Amino acid sequence: MASKTPHSDGMTELCENCGQETAHSVSVELKTESSKSENSEFSREPYRVTECRSCGTETSQRMNNA
Numbered sequence: 250m251a252s253k254t255p256h257s258d259g260m261t262e263l264c265e266n267c268g269q270e271t272a273h274s275v276s277v278e279l280k281t282e283s284s285k286s287e288n289s290e291f292s293r294e295p296y297r298v299t300e301c302r303s304c305g306t307e308t309s310q311r312m313n314n315a
């Protein structure tokens with residue numbers, strides 16, 4: 250990367266692929282869980298998405314644990 254990356258948007262988390270704690274990019278995405286388009290607006294759930302900066306593995310974790 251050529252641009253400077255603020256340090257604040259990264260976190261150190263355990264990467265299962267790397268088998269150790271690595272720097273991760275963290276974001277929140279709304280994912281549609283239902284394939285039915287008529288209900289899609291009501292079935293979106295926030296997911297916390299982390300991407301390992303070492304190997305690029307993405308991990309999605311549902312934020313609302315029912």
Ligand SMILES: [Zn+2]
Pocket residue numbers: 264265266267268271301302303304305306
């Ligand atoms: Zn990794």
